[in-house]
Amino acid sequence: MAIEVRIPTILRSYTGGAKTVEGAGDTIADLLADLDSRHSGIKARLLTPEGGLHRFVNVYVNDEDVRFLGALDAKLNDGDSVTILPAVAGGAFAFAAAHALRG
Amino acid sequence: MLTIDAAILDAIVAHARRDHPDEACGIVAGPAGSDTPARHVPMENAARSMTFYEFDSKEQLRLWREMDDADEEPVVVYHSHTATEAYPSRTDVSFAGEPNAHYLLVSTRDPEQTEIRSFRIVDGAVTEEPVQVVNAVVDSHAVQSYLFGQSPTTVDYECRAGS
Secondary structure (H helix, E strand, C coil): CCEEEECCHHHHHHCCCCCEEEECCCEHHHHHHHHHHHCCCHHHHHECCCCCECCCEEEEECCEEHHHCCHHHCECCCCCEEEEEECCEECCCCHHHHHHHCC | CEEEEHHHHHHHHHHHHHHCCCCCEEEEEEECCCCCCCEEEEECCCCCCCCCEECCHHHHHHHHHHHHHCCEEEEEEEEEECCCCCCCCHHHHHHCCCCCCEEEEEECCCCCCCEEEEEEEECCEEEEECEEEECCCCCCCCCHHHEEEEECCEEEECCCCCC
16 A cells, blocks of 8 residues: 655655655554665664654654554555654753653 | 844744743745745744743644745744753754754843854754844844944844854
8 A cells, every 4th residue: 555755854865865755554663664675774763762753753644643643553544645744842951851841 | 154134033033032931933934945034934832831842743744734835945943042042952953853944043031132043953963154134224232242244234143253
């Protein structure tokens, strides 16, 4: 099944500059594994060493943030559009505290 | 160097002052590849915090799609620090995910004088850059300590020494 994936500027070095790539998978986790098989290294930019979705990125299925859809377990259907964006966040707060705040 | 219209910069500073002591945030969109900030979009700070800011993720998706459709990109990503200097924190650097953007920081810690500084943040490396304000009505009392050159319509803010 085909999923359209929109790639942000910062990750286009992994897709040969492409803004949009195709992928496949029943869940976000499957999709990221599929993408990584053709765009090696991209998964490591999206996941923490512990295997969770990185706090510095937002991933959406169609119009919904996957954090509200079960994160990496979010289900995908043929024809869905997945968008990856860098989270825009920051501030004077110390990093460790900010990290805790964002979970 | 960041070149920005005085009216847009004024609107950013007004936004930062309005939201003080919470951090304010937003972007200035411009035509892709132009490096020209043209459309100011103030964003809600979803964290509503004095020390942290974040865009609401769905608002961000809507705005990024809108820019994509209009062949725009975020030329400037700005936020305020309300008790500390206008220099990227470790948190700012960790999150910075727009390698083509100018990261503009506004410090509102001093009620009289607003500190404005601009940075590139790429792969964790912070590089300060000068800010050139165009179409400025020159106010000789404004941020005078950072002024090194001015003409009737242009004001240049020098990078601070040693940063």
